[in-house]
Amino acid sequence: MPDPILLWFRRDLRLADHPMLAEAMETGGPLIPVFLHDEVVEGQGAAPRFRLGLSVESFARDLDAVGAKLILRRGRALDSLRALCAETGARAVWWSRAYDPDARARDAEVMAGLDAEGIETRDFPGHLLFEPDSVETKTGGYYKVYTPYMKAVRDRLPDAPLAPPARLPAPESWPQSDRLDDWHMARGMNRGGAVVAKYLVVGERAARDRLDRFVAQRIADYAIARDRPDIEGTSGLSENLTYGEISIHACYRAALAAREAGAEGAEHFRKELVWRDFAYHLLHHTPRLISRNWRAEWDRFPWSEDGDSAEATAWKRGRTGMALVDAAMRELYATGRMHNRARMITGSYLTKHLQTHWKIGHDWFADCLVDWDPANNALGWQWIAGSGPDAAPYFRVYNPVSQAEKFDPEGAYRRAWIAEGQADPPQTARDFLAAAPRAWGLSATMPYPEPIVGAAEGRDRALSAYATLRGRAEGGDVTNG
Ligand SMILES: Cc1cc2nc3c(=O)[nH]c(=O)nc-3n(C[C@H](O)[C@H](O)[C@H](O)COP(=O)(O)OP(=O)(O)OC[C@H]3O[C@@H](n4cnc5c(N)ncnc54)[C@H](O)[C@@H]3O)c2cc1C
Missing domain, CATH: 1.25.40.80 (Serine Threonine Protein Phosphatase 5, Tetratricopeptide repeat)
Known part of the structure; x- marks a missing residue:
């Protein structure tokens, strides 16, 4: 029997349309699917890690149905893969490419470490x-x-479809696997x-x-x-x-x-x-997209970098008094998702009305979004803040009141998420209160706050800060995005 190939799955938890898997099937040799709780997974926020755990669980079931097992290991990726190669006799480790800086650093280390031991490494497209x-x-x-x-x-x-394998060739024996439950992927939730x-x-x-x-x-x-x-x-x-x-x-x-x-x-x-x-x-x-202002001139902008300020805290908890912003922040906390327009409006309110650094919003989203994506989240935040490539100009300040009139004309979205002031709040609004930490002290019967920064006041604040950066005043108001 030929040596098995380790197929290291990461953000590619599917059987169909999978270039690496399709090519591995063509070898005809035994395949050992692996998922690692490694240094990159360790660094993820609570909601993405929780959601990833569910994806791994589902994928393991799908592999089971085609005669394979998903082998789980925890620890640094290079150590886990080395150990698995030694245990199984695998002389090749394959994976689908990742593009964010943390994953790339990890993959480079794995590639160098395994290559040095004569183990073949190959990466594939697919993401x-x-x-x-x-x-x-x-x-x-x-x-x-x-x-x-x-x-x-x-x-x-696009690539032509690749059929899912009917059955994966199994090794003579399966290596030992961790139990997914023991990883407590939901712990941060x-x-x-x-x-x-x-x-x-x-x-x-x-x-x-x-x-x-x-x-x-x-x-x-x-x-x-x-x-x-x-x-x-x-x-x-x-x-x-x-x-x-x-x-x-x-x-x-x-x-x-x-x-x-x-x-x-x-x-x-x-x-x-x-x-x-x-x-x-x-x-x-430009990997700095994720961590620094893409346009360096924004380093001089007087943003607050205090993620625990009263304003940033009100934003995170959906208590700014600006109903569309608060509805969106509550949707995020209760569902792990937020509508795209709402992402733009909450992002604009944080970086412009509240003069708070986009990194604080970026990191909060990275902790709360079940669809957290390193590239989309970073680009979205730098776009809305004005500091990114191809960004919305900073002086375009989304007016959360007129945006609400236009895109939530009946108030249905706001009512869905804000319980305060409603005699019989809908399930969604109650879900938010059930999800919110008790320490936030929220309840449906408390009064809904006045805006901490009003629409016009926030716009003026943003524009005068921008003027100090540019050395000149520019104006404009986006009411229709
Ligand atoms: C501040 C901010 C943060 C964001 N963070 C994320 C994030 O962490 N993860 C994420 O997937 N998207 C992010 N987005 C982009 C966008 O909001 C979501 O992709 C979209 O809301 C997902 O919903 P959907 O799948 O129903 O999208 P659909 O409208 O159905 O679009 C289909 C797909 O296209 C892609 N897409 C759509 N809009 C965008 C966009 N503006 N930029 C890049 N790709 C897009 C997504 O993959 C999406 O699933 C962010 C946007 C902003 C403004």
């Missing part, structure tokens, strides 16, 4: 539509602006875990069903409906894409097919999928 280095400007550089990036990839086709779990759609099959439902029922209206937090107008697939429960190529193919069939919103959906690739393109070329 993105187009590999970041495969898209270049005419002068051989990388794109900093979305529109020309989109133009450059517009005519490229406290009482929020049970609430957030109600809103999740986990695993490869559920992700595929979600895509099919979206295409059948919502993609046609997507271009307009996607902007309304009060209706279910988007796909919800970010939660699945981030763990690789569905391939981005499958989503892209579905978008192209729907467009071909005449669905109006399909082209817009395709463009959003390309935003995800663009975020990875930028992160790959």
Whole structure:
């Protein structure tokens, strides 16, 4: 029997459309799927780690159904893989590429360490539509602006579908595995875990069903409906894409097919999928996107960097008194998700009205989002703050009152999440109160606060701070985004 290959799964927890798995199947030799609770997983926020645990559990079941086991190990990736190679006789370790700086540093260390011992390492595409280095400007550089990036990839086709394996060739014996329960992936969630779990759609099959439902029922209206937090107008697939429960190529193919069939919103959906690739393109070329102002001149901006200030605390707890902002922050805490427009409005309110550094919002999202994605989150925050590539100009301040009038015209989204002032609050609003830590001291009967910073006052504050940075005043108000 040939030596087994270790297939190290990370953000690619699916069987279909999986380049590494498809190629491994062609070898005909035994395959040992592995998932590691390593230094990168250790560094993740509470909600992403919790959600990752559920994805791993689901994937292990799917592997079981095709005659394989998912071997779990905890510890530094290089140590775990070395030990597994020694135990199983594997002489090759394969994985699907990752692009964020922490994962890249880990992978480089693993590659060097295993190569030194004569163990073959190979990495594969699978997480993105187009590999970041495969898209270049005419002068051989990388794109900093979305529109020309989109133009450059517009005519490229997605990969053809790869069928899931019917059965994985098994090794003569399976190595010992940790028990997933012993990893306590939900530990950071406290009482929020049970609430957030109600809103999740986990695993490869559920992700595929979600895509099919979206295409059948919502993609046609997507271009307009996607902007309304009060209706279910988007796909919800970010939660699945981030763990690789569905391939981005499958989503892209579905978008192209729907467009071909005449669905109006399909082209817009395709463009959003390309935003995800663009975020990875930028992160790959400028890893500082995640940790520092992408434009260094923003280092001089007088942002508050106190994540525990009264203002930042009110923002995190959904108690700013600005109803659309608070509804969104509560949706985030109770469901682990937030509507895209609401992400922009809460981000603008934090960085502009509350003059608080985008990193504080970025880190809070990274702790609370079940769809946390290192590239999308960083690009989203730097975009809204004004410090990023292709960013919304800082002087564009989202007015949370007029945004609410436009995108939540009946107040349904705000009522869904804010219990205070309602005689019989809906389940969603009660879910938030059930998820929120007791130490926050929230209840449905307490008075709803006055705005800590009003819409106009916040805009003036933001613009005068911006003027000190630029040395001149600029003006403008975004009421329609
Ligand atoms: C401050 C801020 C933080 C964000 N953090 C994240 C994050 O951690 N994880 C994440 O996946 N997205 C993030 N986004 C982007 C966007 O809000 C979400 O992708 C979207 O809300 C997910 O919902 P959906 O799957 O229903 O999206 P749909 O509208 O159905 O879009 C389909 C897919 O396209 C991609 N996409 C859509 N919008 C964007 C966008 N603006 N940028 C990049 N990709 C996009 C996503 O993969 C999404 O799943 C952030 C945006 C902002 C402004």
